[in-house]
Amino acid sequence: MSQAVPEVLLPPGLTLGYMEGRLALAGDEREYGKPLSVDFVSGKAAHRRQFGGGRGQLVAKACGLAKGVTPSVVDATAGLGRDAFVLASLGAPVLMIERVAAIAALLSDGLARAAAAEDTAAIAARMYLRHGDAAERLARLVADAEFTPQVVHLDPMFPHRDKSALVKKEMRVFRELAGDDDDAPRLLEAALDVATHRVVVKRPRKAPPIAGPAPQHTLEGKTSRYDLYVHRSLSR
Numbered sequence: 141m142s143q144a145v146p147e148v149l150l151p152p153g154l155t156l157g158y159m160e161g162r163l164a165l166a167g168d169e170r171e172y173g174k175p176l177s178v179d180f181v182s183g184k185a186a187h188r189r190q191f192g193g194g195r196g197q198l199v200a201k202a203c204g205l206a207k208g209v210t211p212s213v214v215d216a217t218a219g220l221g222r223d224a225f226v227l228a229s230l231g232a233p234v235l236m237i238e239r240v241a242a243i244a245a246l247l248s249d250g251l252a253r254a255a256a257a258e259d260t261a262a263i264a265a266r267m268y269l270r271h272g273d274a275a276e277r278l279a280r281l282v283a284d285a286e287f288t289p290q291v292v293h294l295d296p297m298f299p300h301r302d303k304s305a306l307v308k309k310e311m312r313v314f315r316e317l318a319g320d321d322d323d324a325p326r327l328l329e330a331a332l333d334v335a336t337h338r339v340v341v342k343r344p345r346k347a348p349p350i351a352g353p354a355p356q357h358t359l360e361g362k363t364s365r366y367d368l369y370v371h372r373s374l375s376r
């Protein structure tokens with residue numbers, strides 16, 4: 141039985157379709173490289189799940205996962221769900237929000253395949269997905285008691301004015317769809333309003349923090365950094 145392809149608006153030159161059982165976004169390979177899809181079951185995600193360093197990973201430390209501590213997380217910039225999957229693999233319930241319809245469709249397909257596979261079914265059961273603008277949805281999620289995040293994780297696209305800075309062809313498709321996320325300060329404010337424990341923001345290591353309140357702590361990795369905003373009542 142052929143699966144129906146979700147109807148989403150795409151920039152010219154890109155198509156969404158099923159390839160080898162996966163929903164994938166494809167364009168001219170010379171420009172965009174291999175089709176983009178979400179795979180939580182095999183490849184890099186599986187390798188990282190088995191050998192990635194568990195709670196010692198930067199994203200886990202930033203979100204406050206520690207021995208006996210596993211917070212609930214909203215990943216308000218879900219993208220291809222890599223960070224969300226790491227956190228869910230470590231036991232955290234994670235609600236992902238993604239505003240670009242085509243990316244949300246890839247995530248939804250990847251999640252369905254993870255739910256059907258033996259090794260990842262329990263992890264997928266802790267992952268939830270909403271399509272929409274997180275700056276608008278966060279407050280509603282909490283008001284409706286749909287999900288109360290202890291931690292909000294943000295990883296907005298970092299604007300690269302210099303297009304030659306694009307290293308991987310596959311990421312060109314992604315960047316073309318997601319844009320530059322110039323409105324990240326608005327999202328940070330919305331996240332600070334709802335997270336009961338902390339908001340964590342992933343940045344390139346040398347990039348300035350998002351405009352707005354200053355982070356109380358930073359955690360540095362090899363290529364990226366996390367800015368930590370501890371909930372006001374806990375930071376005193």
Ligand SMILES: C[S@@+](CC[C@H](N)C(=O)[O-])C[C@H]1O[C@@H](n2cnc3c(N)ncnc32)[C@H](O)[C@@H]1O
Binds near residue numbers: 221237238297298
């Ligand atoms: C750099 S990517 C995130 C990658 C992700 N951390 C991962 O592990 O795959 C940023 C994503 O956040 C999404 N995004 C940015 N601002 C958003 C908002 N206000 N609401 C929902 N999604 C947003 C973009 O569309 C893009 O897909």
